[in-house]
Amino acid sequence: MRSDYCGQISSHDIGRQVSVCGWVGRRREHGEHLAFIDLRDHTGIIQCVVQGTHGLHSEYVVKITGTVSPRPEGTSNKDLATGEVEITNCEVEVLSKADSPPFSISDRIEVEENVRLRYRYLDLRRNKMQHHLRMRAKVNSLLRHSFESQGFTEVETPLLWTPTPEGAREFVVPSRMKPGSFYVLPQSPQIAKQLLMVGGLDRYYQIARCLRDEDLRADRQFEFTQLDIEASFVTQQDILDFVTQAVIDVVSEITGISIESIPILTWEQSMELYGTDKPDLRFDMQIVDLTAIFKDTQIKAFQANSIKGIKVPSSCPLSRSKLDNLVAKAKEMGAKGLAWFKAVDSEDGVVLESPLAKHLGELESKALIEAFGIEPLETILIVADEISLTRNILGNLRNELGEPDPEKPSLCFAWVVDFPLFEGFDEDGNLISGHHPFTMPNLEDFHLIDSDPLSVRSQSYDLVLNGWELGSGSIRIHRDDIQSKIFSVLGISSEQAQERFGFLLSAFSFGAPPHGGFALGLDRTIALLAGEDNIREVIAFPKTSSGFDPMTQAPKPISPQQLKLLSLVPIKDEALD
C-alpha cells in the first residue's frame, strides 16, 4: 500500500514516485490552485503539494501518491526532518474520514489529562507518546537481550494465582467452576519464581505484570510492569552484578550515558546522610549529625536524642516567609520545630543570625560553622528529636530544597543494601517483615534475632535512581530452620504457614538451591529515562488516580446473569457497616 514512511523521505529520494499513508495534519490553502498538506505517520511529517483541498480535513486517513521534489529555493523548512523536499503531482485517496478531533494532535498543545485519557487513541498519535512507547519497547528488548546473554531464561507465570494474605491488597477473581472460591491476581511473581528455582531453571527472568489493589499515585498504578529475575547458587553481589550490567546496557543504549558502576550505600548510611532509603544523589546537601555539638546546650529545643542539620546553599536563598513555610512543613511532618541559622558576613567574620542566636554558646556557634564549612548567605536547618524523625524530616526538606547539581550525572543510580530484616512490631507484638517473610537474614546478625531483632540486617537491596525506588530484591531463605524461626517471630504459626505457603514449603523440602532475585519497576525506570515525573506518560492505557478508565468507563457493573454464574451477590452499602 505504501512505498515509504513520511518522516524518512529525504533529498536522496528526489525524482522517485512514492506512496505514503497517514493522517492529515495541518493544511495551508491558497485558493483553488495550491494547498499544502502535512501528512503524518509515526516517523514524522512530509509536506504534500496538492491542487485544491480535495475536501480534506484534520485526521483524515489518506494515501498520497506523487513525486518527491526539491522545494523551490527559499521555501525549505529547517524545523522538519523532511523540510528539503515535498511530494508534488499528488494523487490523493481518502482511506478514512474523521470527525474533528477534540484536541489537535500536536506536542505543542496542552490538554487536560482527563481528556487525553478519554481519547487515549488520539493522544497516542502525538509524537511524545509515540516516542515514549517506542522507547519502552526498546528498553524491554535491551533487558531481554542483557539477561539472556547473562544466562537467564524467560518463563511466564500464572496471572490466576492463589491468595497469599500478606502485604498488598489483592485483586480477586471469582471462580465459576468452584463457587465461593477465588483466584487472586499476583502482587508479583515472587513465589512462582522461587518455585522455578526449586524446579532447576537456574536463572529466570520475565517482564511481568503485577497487580496491587492499593491507592494510586503519580508513580503507582494498579497494574504495573516489573523486570523480574531470580537466580540459583548466587550471592547478593552476583544479583547486584547482573542488574548493574543490565542497567549499564540499557542506559548506554537509550541515553548514550555510560555508567561504569553503581555506588553501594548501606541502609544505615543512606538514612544517616540523606534521611531516606531512596536518596536523590544528583546533589549533596548531606545531613550532618550535630548531637555531640549540642550535648550540653542551653537551648531547650535542642535537648533531644538526635540533633541533625542540613546546609542550604546560597543558590537557594531562604526569605523569612520561605523559612516560615519550611517550619510549618516540618511541623506537619511531626517535628516540634525547625531551627534555622543564616550565615552573614560581619567584622568578626561569619556570624549566625537566628531567633535562637542569642542562646547559642560561642563554642556551639563555632562548632556549627565548622561542621558545615558555612559561608555567607548559606542557611543551616536543624531538627532535634528522636532519630527516626530528625532523619525523616531533614530528608524531606533536603528533597524539597535540593536542585540537581550540574556537575553531577543526570542519572544517579545507587544500590542501598543491608536493610533491616524487620520494620518494627505490630499491635500483637509480632515483628513485621521489612521486605517479605522469605528474605534471608544477614547471618552475622542472626544470633540477635531474639535479643535485638530490629538490629538484624537482611540480605536485601534496593536500586535507586534520582530519589525513586526502581526495584528491590533479596537473597531468599532456603533453609528450613531459618524459615521456621522467621515465621515464629513474625507470629505465623506452622499451621498458618502451611495453609498460606504450604506448596512453597513443601517444594523447599525436596531440595531447594540457595537463591535470590530482584524486580525492577519498568514504568518508573522508563518514566525517568523519558524525563517524565508521572508513569501514566509511559503507559499506553493507564487509569486515573481513582482507578477509573475514562475511555472504557471501567470498572462497570456486570449483569445479574454474570453475577449468578460466578455465585456472587452484590450487597447494599448499608449492609457493609
Next chain:
RNA sequence: GGACCUGUGGUGCAGCUCGGAGUGCACGCCGGCCUGUCAAGCCGGAGGUCGCGGGUUCAAAUCCCGUCAGGUCCGCCA
C-alpha cells in the same frame, strides 16, 4: 480514610478577592478570499446548563454549604 489545588463554548486560559445581562483572549471548527505556505494570512460566522445540587441576595460563574470528577500528597503499597 484525610489534606490541598483545579473544574468557564471542541481545546487552553482570563474573569471569581470587591455579586450587576455569558464579558474577553488564543487555538480549533464552519463559510468566503488568497499560486509557496509550514503554528500560513485576511474577512465573516457558529458554538455556553460557568461540573452538579442547595442556600444567601432584588441579582450568583463570582459569596456560603453539600456533592461529583480530575490532579498532587499523607495513610496504604509484605
